Amino acid sequence: MNKIITVGREFGSGGRELGRRLAEELGIEYYDKEIISEIAKNTSLSEKYIRSVVEGKPHSLFPITIGNSFAYNTDYHVRQIQEIFKAQTEIISSLADKSDCVIIGRCADYILRERKPCRLFVYADIDSRIRRCRSRQEGESLTDQELKRRILAIDKDRARYYNDFTGQRWGDKSYYDFCINTTDVVIKEIVPYIAKMF
Amino acid sequence: MNKIITVGREFGSGGRELGRRLAEELGIEYYDKEIISEIAKNTSLSEKYIRSVVEGKPHSLFPITIGNSFAYNTDYHVRQIQEIFKAQTEIISSLADKSDCVIIGRCADYILRERKPCRLFVYADIDSRIRRCRSRQEGESLTDQELKRRILAIDKDRARYYNDFTGQRWGDKSYYDFCINTTDVVIKEIVPYIAKMF
Numbered sequence: 480m481n482k483i484i485t486v487g488r489e490f491g492s493g494g495r496e497l498g499r500r501l502a503e504e505l506g507i508e509y510y511d512k513e514i515i516s517e518i519a520k521n522t523s524l525s526e527k528y529i530r531s532v533v534e535g536k537p538h539s540l541f542p543i544t545i546g547n548s549f550a551y552n553t554d555y556h557v558r559q560i561q562e563i564f565k566a567q568t569e570i571i572s573s574l575a576d577k578s579d580c581v582i583i584g585r586c587a588d589y590i591l592r593e594r595k596p597c598r599l600f601v602y603a604d605i606d607s608r609i610r611r612c613r614s615r616q617e618g619e620s621l622t623d624q625e626l627k628r629r630i631l632a633i634d635k636d637r638a639r640y641y642n643d644f645t646g647q648r649w650g651d652k653s654y655y656d657f658c659i660n661t662t663d664v665v666i667k668e669i670v671p672y673i674a675k676m677f
Numbered sequence: 678m679n680k681i682i683t684v685g686r687e688f689g690s691g692g693r694e695l696g697r698r699l700a701e702e703l704g705i706e707y708y709d710k711e712i713i714s715e716i717a718k719n720t721s722l723s724e725k726y727i728r729s730v731v732e733g734k735p736h737s738l739f740p741i742t743i744g745n746s747f748a749y750n751t752d753y754h755v756r757q758i759q760e761i762f763k764a765q766t767e768i769i770s771s772l773a774d775k776s777d778c779v780i781i782g783r784c785a786d787y788i789l790r791e792r793k794p795c796r797l798f799v800y801a802d803i804d805s806r807i808r809r810c811r812s813r814q815e816g817e818s819l820t821d822q823e824l825k826r827r828i829l830a831i832d833k834d835r836a837r838y839y840n841d842f843t844g845q846r847w848g849d850k851s852y853y854d855f856c857i858n859t860t861d862v863v864i865k866e867i868v869p870y871i872a873k874m875f
Contacts, residue, residue, distance in 0.1 A: 600850075602850060602851070604851065652798075652800065652850050652856045652858070653800070653802060653858070655856075655858060656857075656858045657855065657856065657857060657858070658850045658853075658855065658856035659854075659855060660850070660851070660853060660854045660855070672873070672874040672875075673874065675870070675873035675874060676870040676871065676873060676874060677870075
């Protein structure tokens with residue numbers, strides 16, 4: 480069975496970078512945003528809409544209004560979400576079938592649970608996450624307070640999607656094999672050490 | 678500055694074994710129960726009493742009754758606890774001064790926080806912890822349900838002592854650098870990989 484590493488991460492923790500560098504260091508595949516494009520190819524839905532669902536955006540619950548029928552609208556949307564879940568599950572399973580890989584987010588830890596992936600969760604304190612966002616020119620127009628609110632809102636959305644889909648609790652250490660604190664850590668420097676565990 | 682690894686652990690998670698094997702693998706010192714003996718040597722208190730305080734046993738709050746003075750008793754006991762805290766802090770700091778080492782529990786992560794130790798927390802699901810206790814012949818006379826209650830009570834005591842002493846939350850991943858899930862894991866097998874991180 481292929482070696483699969485899944486990476487859950489708090490926004491601004493550097494989890495995506497950690498996953499990418501880990502894949503490079505181990506010489507294995509790395510999957511992240513391309514999963515959204517693959518879902519779009521396999522469904523009738525737009526990439527933008529799929530992204531808003533997969534990232535747990537609350538407004539994605541009611542993307543359209545057809546007539547005045549709330550019930551119809553809800554039912555229609557539930558079917559769309561189910562379609563996305565189904566495609567997401569199939570695509571992630573097929574990526575895991577192909578070769579050893581690192582998969583970022585997208586509930587891959589849960590979807591692949593029977594293959595016993597190594598489930599990482601990456602986190603950091605809020606100040607460190609604000610600094611990391613600033614260093615990659617994210618939220619440049621925001622004050623620290625606004626950026627903090629944005630970071631926490633993104634985490635809340637991620638948690639909502641993950642919790643609803645998996646029945647587990649996003650970020651709760653009992654659902655992961657290793658939790659890595661990246662507060663005041665240079666990701667590039669720690670990855671070679673983490674890679675040695677594999 | 679010496680390399681210090683502190684290990685917090687849930688009861689039955691194999692955290693102590695992990696710490697001991699990690700120290701062996703790295704060829705560095707390992708400190709665990711001997712810290713209690715050292716505190717006893719440096720105070721007027723018995724090892725048994727110190728252990729009950731350090732392990733957060735609730736009954737250790739009122740170990741003796743002198744006359745009927747509740748206030749006096751409380752005050753006397755608070756001073757004993759302060760004496761233990763002080764000795765614990767001094768002993769752990771002096772061990773960290775001597776050489777690289779692994780220290781199990783005893784709030785060493787907090788006491789040594791200015792030296793930036795690598796703070797591990799080891800945990801596992803309850804069934805796995807029950808199995809690990811059984812495998813080392815602990816709680817042989819207990820049913821699984823009784824053993825589970827005992828494990829959770831020991832954790833609760835550890836958490837109480839840690840939280841009171843440090844103002845942090847025992848087991849909350851934000852206070853550790855790496856959290857390691859030992860559910861269904863053979864400690865001996867994973868330690869060489871973990872050691873490679875250091």
